[in-house]
Amino acid sequence: MTLANLYPAHVSELQQRAQNVLARENLDALVIHSGKELKVFLDDMSYPFKVNPHFKHWLPLVEATNSWLIINGSDKPKLVYYQPVDFWHKVIALPDSYWNAFFDITVITKATDIEQVLPYDKKGYAYLGEHIEVAQALGFDSINPEPVLSYLHYHRAYKTAYEQECMRKSNAIAVKGHIAAKQAFLAGETEFAIQQAYLKATEHTDNQTPYGNIVALNENSAILHYTALERTAPAAHKSFLIDAGANFHGYASDITRTYAFEQNKFADLIKRMDQLMLNAVAGLKPGASYVDLHIATYLDIGRVLQEFGFLTVDADTAYEAGIISTFFPHGLGHHLGLQTHDVGGFMADERGTHVNTPEQHPFLRTSRVVETNQVFTIEPGLYFIDSLLADLKASAHADMVNWQSVDEMRPYGGIRIEDNIIVHQSHNENMTRDAKLD
Template identity: 65%
Template sequence: MTQTQLEALYSLHIQELQSRTRQVLQREQLDALVIHSGQAKRVFLDDMDYPFKVNPHFKHWLPVTEVPNSWLVVNGEDKPKLIYYQPNDFWHKVIELRDEFWLEHFDIQILTQANEVEQHLPRVLTDYAYIGEHLGVAKALGFEQVNPEAVLNYLHYHRAYKTDYEHECLRRSTEKAVKGHIAAKQAFLAGRTEFEINQAYLNACLHDENQVPYTNIIALNENAAILHYMVRDNQAPKELRSFLIDAGASYNGYASDITRTYSLKDDAFADLVKVMDDVQQKLVKGLKPQLKYGDLHVQCHLELAHVLEEFGIINIGAEQAVEKQITRTFFPHGLGHHLGLQVHDVGGFMADVRGTHVEPPKDHPYLRTTREVEVGQVFTIEPGLYFIDSLLAELKDSSAGKYVNWNKVDAFKPYGGIRIEDNVIVHHTHNENMTRNAGLD
């Protein structure tokens, strides 16, 4: 897609956001939303700030992710007002406005002093809603409506329906991450350390640590059994066996989220990875409109049970293994989640615009979305199979422990575990697997 085509999609994206804003303001009898990009947060007892993370409601409108103290005033009718922070500062890099493709869609006013923003806002803010995290700032400015629940519910519910512009940003984010994954795999095969593999990933993505959408998981051997492993050892293990990487990238504020698992040798663990990859692709195909995402998660447990049975890890039938909750030991997290402006994008448990909450299945409390799948939505699909000491110990001590071949478990434990994750757009006639399309097997 050319830049001109992307700009055309962005124009339609702004029209859609204007429409949503207009509707929610009418519903809640408000005049406008005032969206704060956020502000820097000082490290406790220090003179440095934490890395800035922009308000996702702000970057929904425009691809500005590194500028604090900026504001949007939107009412769904007039051209949105952008109050852009551009201080006179010789200590830090000031991100100046240039000839950006999105400029024409905003009425831009420059703010040079963060504490003078009230000069750019209406004097009376009674019917204006502040959207942001800095409640003290909102109170000081005189906002009476601060993050109204009904407004947020409406916006979050609709965030699941991605525009064509958002789909393209997610494709480009995925393409960047795939470059990183390919580089990371090559580094693993070359015997690099976790630290070195992570550096190879960042170099290929042209990201630094603060630009990736979440902290990369770079896990060798047993470390792959730690679901959120973030240590990155700078010493190579004595014997290299396996590698799990869970890492994404960012494009115009949109996140990708991809996981792969590799075996160094052509061994039984490599066979297990191959079968889990087949399961993952089957589940991607099973993602269909009108399906409850939770139902696909339950199906995943049955698929996993068949894998455990095939490899002799359990000595009980697949259906019985699910019924006895044995698979929860080997697959303790959810199948996936919504993806977009945030890695775990909002709205996954909402049944309607009022925010009616739909609980996950009783036996699967860690599922991140229970929503019905619809066209235009974007999900991750990430089944896993892990050998986690604490969970295995609980299973071994339970009445179901007798249904596990523990010698098989012991043989696979040094490899840690497997997770395979793709980013998928749901269309009317098919699912678009952005990860595979970008060239990652």
Template identity: 70%
Template sequence: MTTLNAKLASQYPAHIAQLQQMTKAALSRENLEGLVIHSGQEIKAFLDDNCYPFKVNPHFKYWLPLIELPNSWLVVNGEDKPTLIYYQPVDFWHKITPLSESYWGEYINIKILTNASEVDKLLPYDKKGFAYIGSHIEVAKALGFEAINPESLLNYIHYHRGYKSKYEHECLRQSNTLAVKAHQAARNAFLQGDSEYDIQQAYLKSIGYGTNDTPYGNIVALNKNCSILHYMSLDKVPPQAHRSFLIDAGANFNGYAADITRTYSYKNDKFAELIVRMDQLMLKAVAGLKPGVSYVDLHIETHRAIGQVLRDFNFINVDADIAVESGIISTFFPHGLGHHLGLQVHDVGGFMADERGTHVDTPASHPFLRTSRLIEANQVFTIEPGLYFIDSLLAELKASPNADQVNWKNVDEMRCFGGIRIEDNIIVHQSHNENMTRDLGLN
């Protein structure tokens, strides 16, 4: 057994015990006997016999590190050993992933399913006491489930998913390890003058990924394209001049996601100085992640700090407090500070005040925040402040009564660079923060 597998093997039992305890409490609240968690099914494209890339139900991979397993099921009741109904068809068309029992095997009962349509023979006979958790509602109804994704049940689970176990922390460290290696390869490709497409290929090749293996579509942008927040076009021809490079790209380990962003300047110029300043700002925001602090307050504090950067670099001619009051900072920083991270890139539970799912509203002036929940130990976040020169938002500002607060000549000089975003992945411990991304040497 490798050192990593030994570590996971030592942490997994406590993770399963935590899930069992949570499930038992949830079932008691809902007066249910158990959960039937569907891994999902492959979905065919319209009028075609090819399927979209399979994405496993996050509730399924919460229990097991199996992310490429359609037509499988997990039956749990919070007390007995969970039962995995493992789909293993006889198929000469496709490669079948064989059952490989690792450190998790002794904690799971396994039943083999060879024909997906015969799963009802292996599921609980009387389904009245069981809730179906999954996305295939018609399948659940056909099988006789009455409780399908009960909202109050999911709220309870989603709230508790905000607290990560030591096993989950280790999986997130490993996903960061993969992503950092790939980010370093992408940076080298940028510095040698490659196209966006070739930079993406360098990223994927460095960790042996195909395009569909990343947890989200990689953002690989050069020059002005850095101003498009979710840019995914990938030009195959290098630009005439390399000025800037923004990469927002992640990796997966056992179904847990890394989500890292870096911005680089090709030359040692004013844009490079701006990147250094934004990096300092980002690390200050990381330091502000503390148990008991409001994430909303941390976002607002960082929002104002970006106003100070705009003033110090002479992009605006008013002080930061006036820029906050007038709202012009949102033109340059139009998104939230970050989000919860885990089984999903934008992990669930970020707006919940309690186990009932009571919603915590974000301020009207900051509508794009992805979490409003109080920061607590064992939560995992991204911190990703940005500063952009987006033509459409700048045009709106220029046409507004606040246009005179901007030094347009200085702003116009930066449009060709697009913008900056820097993002690290952080575990909040009771006594300190663990910056997984920086600990791996990605500065």
């Protein structure tokens, strides 16, 4: 099925959601602001523009500043598209695509012209967007009402067939980059050069990736959100961790791989963690608890630590002592979609009832029950982080660790392997593996 074939049902679903929440909250319409450029302090330059995810949920316009959607859930949605007359910058003309026919389109050449399109009396109209000062200047009283946002965020976890196809394409683009990055690593390139290889293969700029790519060699792989990109190659290439995604029509992919430069114990550890990751993927089933899956994987990582001689005790003892967190300090994964860490992960219902994560696992990014048409990342990790290891060595549980074996792995940093999964009723769809990334 093409995007054009899938799109009508997507818009119909969003219309139904809008109609439901408007009726429930006694509102007439949602007014969704795409956003505007933000200026650098004391400068005439702007930060990279990131469109309001509520806006790009409806249509694939990710660079449309000062544009608006007016939606009442019944009539054809109205798109107010900002297309200025400007000789300083390239003006992005209104695209002619499969989605145009589903909107009543008005083009404005000045951002302030939105005042002439919106009704004078904004009662019953809810503004959704980042720029509160704009909403207030326009006369909105209802600005980002929490019950509306909770409803929309809760239901955004259920991806339409159109959204799923966008995410398959996003994964396919990212896989091209990952393959190019691996080749650059094996050729002995620097982190900076590997990043450039990735961007060239994906045809993305730094600002177009859904998040700042993590391109880490050797011990830098132990820094969970490493983005420094060293320009000098290390004395020897030992390991490479890349956490990098792509965007397609505003939908993110989020993929991680770890490689060893030589076939050694670290390479064997990567293979074992890959098996563990795929086992966790198999545990994603409708009705299952993501929290329980995380805890089961947490214990599995303890078994890996035991198998490879990093522990002097069995995995169950290490689990009870809480020391596995030293080696796996983050959550198993998160919802994925219009944002890398997509919304709604802690909601029990469309009212936004919050479901806490266990106290022992504070970094989990979702506590929600797994359901069909949800999309997740699965990304277990095993790291040798100096600061966490120092805390453990100074604790009462220090003798549970084989420090000689741990010290041998410090120069390699750590391992994370991450795939993007669509949960179907009968099976899980691993978009990353389907795109031919082992």
